[in-house]
Amino acid sequence: GIQVEQSPPDLILQEGANSTLRCNFSDSVNNLQWFHQNPWGQLINLFYIPSGTKQNGRLSATTVATERYSLLYISSSQTTDSGVYFCAVVWNTGNQFYFGTGTSLTVIP
């Protein structure tokens, strides 16, 4: 079936380290977003990126729609980056989001 897979499922980083999170999707999409769910449970929009590359401070994202994946880069990680990162897609055949299972990130001082 149609799937959204994220890797790695869990990640522990030392403060200051860089990381790359990956989202693979099994079909063509017309929308893709990255979210950060902080330890208080809030879902925060990071990027709306159905294709191309965007940067926002220490974070950047790249989606290669033709190859069905998206990457989220976190540079110089901070403890406040801890939480779960979700990728969510809207398939070309529909208009509702499907979420991946997330990457749980822990940044230790």
Place this chain on the structure above:
Amino acid sequence: DAGVIQSPRHEVTEMGQEVTLRCKPISGHNSLFWYRQTMMRGLELLIYFNNNVPIDDSGMPEDRFSAKMPNASFSTLKIQPSEPRDSAVYFCASQKLAGVSSYNEQFFGPGTRLTVL
């Protein structure tokens, strides 16, 4: 902009009671979504509305769940009667449609943490 507003933020109730969750979308947004998040199932879409009309409610677990959107600025999700397995965080999200399909960014509210004893 106030963002998506949900109330209550926390709800504790006893099995069999009726629960009503409320959502106010971002002004100008015409598409509204209700999600449920649990450890076992992750984030699931329950139902969504375009221009106040329910489009897809296939994610609603069973007849105990119902949702309404009487106007563009208000929606409710009701559970009657509630059961312990309904315990979860319920999120509301909104976005502005662009044409027939949804291409725009979706914004989430803070969620309602429901505990059914």
